[in-house]
Amino acid sequence: MRIYVAGHTGMVGSAVVRRLRHESIHTVITATRAELDLTNQQDVRQFLKREKPDAVILAAARVGGIWANNTYPAQFIYENMMIAANVIHESFATGIHRLLFLGSSCIYPRDADQPIDESALLTGHLEPTNEPYAIAKIAGIKLCESYNRQYGTDYRSIMPTNLYGPGDNFHPENAHVLPALLGRFHDAVTDGSETVTIWGSGTPRREFLHVDDLAAAALFVMQLDQQTYAQATEPMQSHLNVGTGKDIAIADLASLIGQITGFEGEIVFDRSKPDGTKRKLLNIERLAKLGWQPKVALNDGIAATYSWHIEQKKFHRALRSA
Incomplete structure (x- = not known):
């Protein structure tokens, strides 16, 4: 099968490509942002007509943490809506029957009952x-x-919880909470700082899934037969949650990251900054009943991600000094 992975240079897309290539049973099609502008409908149409994939995994998105979402709301809604509309519509227009759309747990109401069901x-x-x-x-x-309703296509959606892992963005302001904290604690250790400041009160609880687990879940869902997938989802809400079923307070996450990075100073909480949603834990019973479970423990995943981050920093320093 020829599978086009949209967004293959991002954290999620690169994990999906790694998984596909590890299985060695599919031909993987990719295109960089310079080669293909997914917000341009004509470009997407021409690319799909030329490459003729059998299936599409839509992992491309403009992403960021609270600061980035607050600062660039127009770019976030425009670019992500255009990417989704162009790739999904042009997949249909070019005869691609199978597609997997990757969303986010932020689709759910702020005050939804916990854990959050589809x-x-x-x-x-x-x-x-x-x-x-x-x-x-x-x-x-x-x-x-x-x-699916109008044309009988087999387009599926999965909604992952907060993700982390190799390829993540570690920018102190633009990144999501876990990589932002890893970067902040690493810098504090490197600079000999005695404190690390965390946005908010530290009381919100979040669920974290390693991106390799998400890639495994994406291919698991993609490979389900159409009847099994339809039976696992509701007719008018045909998406599946992907998570671990466990959450952790941000304060405890910060302490864990402090231990992993070797930080021995004080953690300070800036309560003038927004907390965001108080708790966000996904109900993953539907996917679990189909036979899928995550494998990467949070401690192990964070430690491996931190090692990857350190190696990347060493690599880029070596490039600059070469």
Whole structure:
């Protein structure tokens, strides 16, 4: 099977490509952003007509943490809606029957019951700090559902919880919470700082999934037969949650990262900054009943991600000095 992975240079897309190439039974099709602008409908149409993939995994997205979502709401909603609309529609227009859309747990209402079931979608107000991004992802889910209903396509959606792992963004402001903390604690250890400041109160609870586990889940869902997938999802909400079923307080996460990075100073919480949603834990019973479970423990995953980050920093220093 020829599979086009949209967004293959990102953390999620690169993990999916690694998994596909490890299985060695598919031909993987990719295109960099310079080669293909996914916000341009004509470019997407021409690319799919030329490459003729049998299936598409849509992992491309503009992503970021609370600061980035608050600062660039127009880019987040526009780019993500255009990517979803162009890739999904042009996949249909060029005769591609199978597609997997990767969303985000931020699609669910801010005050949804915990753990969050797939049926919670569109039952309440979204978290304001990432509402534009969430709306774009909801649009992607509904595009898949609508094309399935009207044209009989087999377009599926999975909603992962907070992700981390190799290829993540470690920028102190633009990154998601876990890599941002890893970068911040590493810098504190390197600089000999006595304190590390964390946004918010530290009380919100978050669930974290290693990106390699997500890649495994994506291919697991992609390979289910159509009837099995349909039976596992609701007719009007045909997406599946992907997570670990466990969460951790941000304060405890910071302490864990401090231990892994060797930080021995004080952790300070800046309560003037927003906490975001108080708790976000996904109900993963539907996917578990199909036979999938995550394998990477949080401690091990963070330690491996930190080692990867250190190696990347060494590599880029060597390039600059060469």
